[in-house]
Structures are given as structure tokens and as C-alpha cells.
Amino acid sequence: MKKFWLLTLSLFLLSTVLLTGCGGGTPAPAATKPSVEAKEVNIYTSRHYPGIDDAIYKSFTDKTGIKVNVIKASGEELLQRIKTEGASSKADIYLTADAGNLYLAKQAGVLQPFTSPALTKNIPADFIDTDKMWVGLTMRARVLVYAKDRVKPDDLSTYEDLTQPKWKGKIVTRSSNNIYNQSMLAAFIAMNGETQAKEWAKGITANFARQPEGGDRDQAKAVAAGKADVAIMNSYYLGQMLSSKDPLEVKAAESLGVFFPNQNTTGTHVNIGGAGIVKSAKNVDNAVKLLEYLSDIEAQQKFAEASTEYPVNPAVEPSALLKKWGTFRKQNINLSKLGEHNRRAVQIFNEVGWK
Ligand SMILES: [Fe+2]
Secondary structure, three states, X not given: OHHHHHHHHHHHHHHHHHHHOOOOOOOOHHHHOOOOOOOEEEEEEOOOOHHHHXXXXXXXXXXXXXXXXXXEOXXXXXXXXXXXXHHHOOOOEEEEEOHHHHHHHHHOOOEEOOOOHHHHHHOOHHHEOOOOOEEEEEEEEEEEEEEOOOOOHHHOOOOHHHHOHHHOOOEEOOOOOOHHHHHHHHHHHHHHOHHHXXXXXXXXXXXXXXXXXXXXXXXXXXXXXXOOOEEEEEHHHHHHHHOOOOHHHHXXXXXXXXXXXXXXXXXXXXXXXXXXXXXXXXXXXHHHHHHHHHOOHHHHHHHHHHOOOEEOOOOOOOOHHHHHOOOOOEOOOOOHXXXXXXXXXXXXXXXXXXX
């Protein structure tokens, strides 16, 4: 009987210790520990394809029970916001276009390194930052868009060929203060060195049909309107024009052809839409899970198709529209280089007078 009471007493004491912690009146450890991650992830994104992106986030939530909260603005505004909010920022993921912009976020110190076996399986190594601060999720090519009635594909070959006198007054592209051209020139610096990159920028500037103005879509429209013969621009803008609701845009786009330059030399320049995990993220595990999902087969098909971009995951085929343009060989460099050479690229543009 005495043994029974001793056993009861020790069980009571043990359960008291377990429930209240060892410090007598102090709170239980479970109550003072940081709470486990909420079943949510907060994404700051500059993508503007609400119907499709929201549907992708919803299927992620259905699969995992993790809610996705989305804040949209321009990439620049969101980066500024993350900086201003500091440690109290709600942002877990920063998603934007161009490896050059992701580099700016990395340099600002607002990202943290991350990796996972699924991410390295789904995403080619060239599209993962060398310090693992961001990953690419969609790919775009900077192609030559030409007037089908005035230019034959055989007339085209490389970015470098466009500096020849025969193209004088026939080339359009946007301003050098845009990150797309900065990243393209940064890639040339990385591959060919500064001297050649500067020669190229100088030669293109000399062949402009007009001073750079407007966005990439405006360059395609200028070629369709006969103001120039060739535009250097991102592939998805032509894809978007072809699937536009505006019949005039479709008509303009149909008069244009797509050419992938440098197929026998250094490859066509490509860039990414991609994402990093914010340094102060409260839901890191959920953020990794969402990026794994976005880089996996199901989401890749829809995510890239929404913007007529290429999937980054090699297991996923491009959309029917992009397949019509054929396959191409891309530049063989890690896209971290685009950010690393950005400053010099901007200087070169100023030196050669590319507005
Ligand atoms: Fe764009």
C-alpha cells in the first residue's frame, strides 16, 4: 500500500514538472519559445497575372494547408518596402523580374541563402544565385523581332552582326536605363570582356532607327509600323501581343518574326523571373515549400504560360505558342554575373551615348 502511494506521489510530481516546467513558478518553456511557423506564407510580388498566379497559389494551399498572402507592386517599390519595414517586415518571399533586380535585393542585404534537393533538381544551376540568395522560376529570351516583309531570317545571325553598316537606321530597342538592356550588356561583359561589349554597344547605338523610347512592346510596334526592321526585345512581349484581345496588336504581331541570335556562337541572351527568401522571413520553411511547388511540373506549366515565358524546369515543355518559334541554345553563364557586371554596363551605355 505504501508503495502505491509513493508511486502516485511521484507520478503527480512528474506531471507537475512536465506541465509547468522545472522553474517552479516560471512559465512552461513551450509558452516562451517562439511560436512555430503559422500555416501561411507572405509573398511580395511584382508579377501582374492575378487570375493565373492566384489559382496556382490556391492549389498550393489546397495541397499543403499553407495560406498564401500576396502583396503586389513594382519590384522597386516592394524592395524599398522590405528595406523600410526591416525586421518587422511581413515579407517571406520577394518575387520579381530580372536577375539584375534580384542582385540589387541581394546587395541591399534583405535576402537570406536557401536551398533544398527539390529546388536543385527542378531549377538549372545557371538560374540559381551563386550564393543561393535567389532562384529563377520563369525564363525569357532577348530575341530579334523582325519585319517579315523586309527581313529574311537568313539576313540575321548574331547580336554583333547588328552593328554592321547594313543595319544603319534599322534597329530599335528600349532605353539603357532599363534593367533588361543592362543585364544583356552585363552578359556580354561576362562572356566577351569589356572592350568587345563596349564596341557592341557603340555599334548598336550608331544603327538606331530612333532614340530609344517606350517599352519592349513599343519596339515591336515600331517594326510593324515600318519605323525600323529589327527590334531587340524580350520574347514574351511578342507572345502577349499574339494572344492579345486587341485585334490590331495581334495583326501587328503577326507581321513579325522571332529570331534567336548567336546560335552558332555564344547563344541567345536569357533572363529570369525569380524569387528570394527575405532575411527577416518568419515562415522560411513555408517559403521554401512554395518555391519548390512553383518550380515543380504542375505550377511551371501554368506559371510560365501566364506570361508567355519559358518554364525553367527542363522537365516541362514550353507552351504551344512558344514551341512554334522552335528551340534555341542559350548563353552558358550563371545569371549572378548579370548583377555583378551591372554597374560597368550602365557606365558603358553612358560612354557610348545609348540613351
Ligand atoms: Fe517585362
